[in-house]
Amino acid sequence: xxILVYAEQQDGQLKKSALEAVSFARQSFESLGDLNITVxxxxxxxxxxxxxxxxxxxxxxxxxxxNILNTFEVHLHSLAIQQALAExxxxxxxxxxxxxxxxxxxxxxxxxxxxxxxxxNGIPECAADGSWKVQRTVYSNKGIASYAVSGARRILSFxxxxxxxxxxxxxxxxxxWNVSVNTGAARTRSLELQKVQGKIPLTEAERVISGGRGLxxxxxxxxxxxxxEVCDAATxxxxxxxxxxxxxHDEHVGQTxxxxxxxxxxxxxxxxxxxxxxxxSSSKTIVAINTDQEAPFFKVADYGVVxxxxxxxxxxxxxxxxxxxx
Amino acid sequence: xxxxxxxxxxxxxxxxxxxxxxxxELNKAGVQYIINPYDELALTKALELNExxxxxxxxxxxxxxxxxxxxxxxxxxxxxxxxxRIDTAPMDARQVAGEIAHFVSSASFDLVLxxxxxxxYNGGLVGGMLAEYLDWPLVNVATSIEGGAGGSMIVCRxxxxxxxxxxxxxxxxxxxxxxxxxxxxxxxxxxxxxxxxPLQVLAPQGKGADMHVLDHAxxxxxxxxxxxxxxxxxxxxxxxxxxxxxx
Numbered sequence: 001x002x003i004l005v006y007a008e009q010q011d012g013q014l015k016k017s018a019l020e021a022v023s024f025a026r027q028s029f030e031s032l033g034d035l036n037i038t039v040x041x042x043x044x045x046x047x048x049x050x051x052x053x054x055x056x057x058x059x060x061x062x063x064x065x066x067n068i069l070n071t072f073e074v075h076l077h078s079l080a081i082q083q084a085l086a087e088x089x090x091x092x093x094x095x096x097x098x099x100x101x102x103x104x105x106x107x108x109x110x111x112x113x114x115x116x117x118x119x120x121n122g123i124p125e126c127a128a129d130g131s132w133k134v135q136r137t138v139y140s141n142k143g144i145a146s147y148a149v150s151g152a153r154r155i156l157s158f159x160x161x162x163x164x165x166x167x168x169x170x171x172x173x174x175x176x177w178n179v180s181v182n183t184g185a186a187r188t189r190s191l192e193l194q195k196v197q198g199k200i201p202l203t204e205a206e207r208v209i210s211g212g213r214g215l216x217x218x219x220x221x222x223x224x225x226x227x228x229e230v231c232d233a234a235t236x237x238x239x240x241x242x243x244x245x246x247x248x249h250d251e252h253v254g255q256t257x258x259x260x261x262x263x264x265x266x267x268x269x270x271x272x273x274x275x276x277x278x279x280x281s282s283s284k285t286i287v288a289i290n291t292d293q294e295a296p297f298f299k300v301a302d303y304g305v306v307x308x309x310x311x312x313x314x315x316x317x318x319x320x321x322x323x324x325x326x
Numbered sequence: 327x328x329x330x331x332x333x334x335x336x337x338x339x340x341x342x343x344x345x346x347x348x349x350x351e352l353n354k355a356g357v358q359y360i361i362n363p364y365d366e367l368a369l370t371k372a373l374e375l376n377e378x379x380x381x382x383x384x385x386x387x388x389x390x391x392x393x394x395x396x397x398x399x400x401x402x403x404x405x406x407x408x409x410x411r412i413d414t415a416p417m418d419a420r421q422v423a424g425e426i427a428h429f430v431s432s433a434s435f436d437l438v439l440x441x442x443x444x445x446x447y448n449g450g451l452v453g454g455m456l457a458e459y460l461d462w463p464l465v466n467v468a469t470s471i472e473g474g475a476g477g478s479m480i481v482c483r484x485x486x487x488x489x490x491x492x493x494x495x496x497x498x499x500x501x502x503x504x505x506x507x508x509x510x511x512x513x514x515x516x517x518x519x520x521x522x523x524p525l526q527v528l529a530p531q532g533k534g535a536d537m538h539v540l541d542h543a544x545x546x547x548x549x550x551x552x553x554x555x556x557x558x559x560x561x562x563x564x565x566x567x568x569x570x571x572x573x
Contacts, residue, residue, distance in 0.1 A: 010487065072485070074394045074464060099486045103466040106454025109420065115536040116420070116449055133540065139352075140445050142343035146540040187463035188492045191480070195488035203486070207572065231573060249469075249505045250484060255445060256338055256363055256435060256504060264572040285570040287562070288551070298551045303565060307556035319559040323567055 001029055002036050003091035006081055007053065007061075008100055009043045016160075016204050019056055023165035024158050025094040026057025029121040040084040040177070042077060042100070043070040047174050054172025055166050062177035063200070066253060073188060074103040079181040079316060098203065105157045114153035121159050121261075121282070123147070130313040132156075140278035160203050161261050177247070194280035202219045202251065205234035207264040210253060210280070212238040214269015214290060214309050218246035223313040224268060238270045243284055254279035269309045272297030289313070290291040327382040327496075330433075331406065332426060332440035332452060334388065335359045335397040339445065349541040352446075361366045361397050364441025366404075366509045368483055368502040371471055372439055373405045373510070379473060382436075387429060389422045395525065401519035403512035409525040417535030418445075423455030424533040430460060435497060437479070442467045442501040453501035463494050467503045494517040 005025050007018035008010055010012065016057040022039060029035050039053050039061045050061045063083065069080055081104065085093060094110065097119040109116035114160045117124070117134045121144075123133035131150040138145045149156075199243035211221060221235075228235045235251060242252035253260055255275040265283035270276060272288065280286070281300055289312050300306045305312050338358040346353050361369070369386065376382040386401040389393050389412045398409040412429060416422045430438065431473040432469070438460075442448035450466075458462035470482040474493055482491045484503055494500075512520070564572040 078443040097469060099484060102450050103454060103464065106451040107458040107464065109566060110455050110458035112431070116451065117537070119448060139337070139445050140448060141545065143345065144543045144545060147537050148540055149537065151536065165407065186463060188494045190490055190492050192491040193488060201487040264566065274342070285566070285572045298547055302549060302553045302570065304551040304553045305562065306553065312556055312559070315559040316562065321390045322571065323563050323573065
């Protein structure tokens with residue numbers, strides 16, 4: 001089976017999701033045998049980093065010869081992927097369901113006339129008749145739906161953090177690839193980019209520290225940030241906190257905010273309303289810190305501390321710092 | 327501008343989700359349906375854009391059965407001029423987008439707004455598929471939309487690790503994110519007026535779905551919470567390190 005993987009980059013660096021995408025394709029379809037994975041890089045990156053995608057299961061990597069894809073414009077990237085699909089003869093396209101992926105996969109499913117399994121939460125079960133069974137969360141994490149996927153052309157996009165990349169091969173060849181799309185095909189003009197500097201993107205983060213109203217005001221957020229820093233975590237918040245403008249809305253996790261599935265989610269001063277839990281309940285391990293021992297969060301948390309955030313957080317930060325110093 | 331707003335109805339955000347005994351569908355008993363919150367923002371934004379420019383008309387479209395009509399009436403009460411319901415029970419996003427695309431090509435809209443996703447199936451796919459069917463530009467996950475020069479729009483959108491301000495020519499499809507605006511509560515005059523505004527029911531074009539749900543399940547339940555005292559942070563960290571292996 002021929003598979004095309006679209007691997008995202010930003011500022012010349014492969015994103016974490018690029019490794020996940022290659023590994024996802026390899027782990028999903030290895031058992032079917034005769035697997036050939038071509039990776040299209042979504043822009044130019046370091047040649048060694050590109051070759052190292054072979055470690056995670058790529059057979060070959062196509063590096064754009066032109067710099068036209070280096071910044072993300074959905075229409076240019078969609079056309080480039082269609083060109084690569086045609087040239088590679090792939091039957092399946094795999095990519096991460098990031099913001100970029102969310103813009104690309106619906107367009108591509110119509111343009112390439114492919115069946116789309118979008119935002120799946122794990123590798124598909126492949127049946128003998130060639131169909132797949134995939135699962136994705138529905139009702140904002142309050143349910144899981146299984147779908148049957150069949151068709152001559154298929155697109156599979158998976159949630160970030162859905163699997164850990166596994167090394168299984170050796171560095172592969174990197175081939176220059178001529179992009180036949182020209183800039184005239186762009187349909188949006190970028191005026192300004194605001195990048196969050198030095199912070200771990202929330203959807204990619206393996207650890208997330210989240211604060212709620214129990215923090216009593218934005219001036220106390222250094223307690224959350226200090227804890228996040230010692231454990232390389234991203235920071236997040238509950239809906240009331242972003243509604244009151246204590247924190248910007250792009251930190252809001254929950255049903256109407258961002259849905260995340262980190263390894264560790266520490267909720268501080270968040271009671272655990274059903275809408276909040278919907279966005280975080282896929283986290284592998286949940287720690288709740290709250291003064292109210294009846295807080296609903298303790299019903300879903302793996303570890304709990306009944307206590308005042310102002311007392312607990314500095315001690316927790318100190319304890320993790322000690323562990324890390326080893 | 328002539329603006330089309332794509333509207334879906336979803337269970338209220340406080341709904342406790344359960345499934346029918348064969349797990350094929352949502353257990354609808356006692357479920358309160360609302361306008362999908364992101365679609366409601368799209369509708370409010372459409373009103374604001376036309377109020378600022380002083381003209382135009384707003385149509386809301388829904389692909390689904392007659393049970394969605396209360397939600398469409400609410401959209402009319404909030405301020406949409408007319409509602410269209412395409413009468414079919416869609417199974418996936420491609421079917422919804424195909425039906426709306428067919429409707430759009432028979433009318434003349436300058437702008438299509440949709441929510442960035444519906445909070446039931448959370449696909450976030452209809453806007454992008456619709457844009458491709460129509461061969462219109464797409465801006466996904468917009469946090470602000472303003473009129474620009476010469477019939478273009480200036481849009482801010484969320485992206486991985488930041489935000490981008492960009493310009494897009496009309497006609498276009500834009501999907502709406504929180505922060506775009508605040509939803510409006512319909513007033514009495516709006517509710518009265520909604521009763522006589524047109525709600526048109528159209529026959530579907532009849533395209534089928536690609537994706538078929540096999541069954542549903544509830545998320546696996548978690549183990550009971552293990553508690554630590556305020557002065558046992560070393561023990562908690564040890565558990566996170568040794569037991570959960572997340573530190």
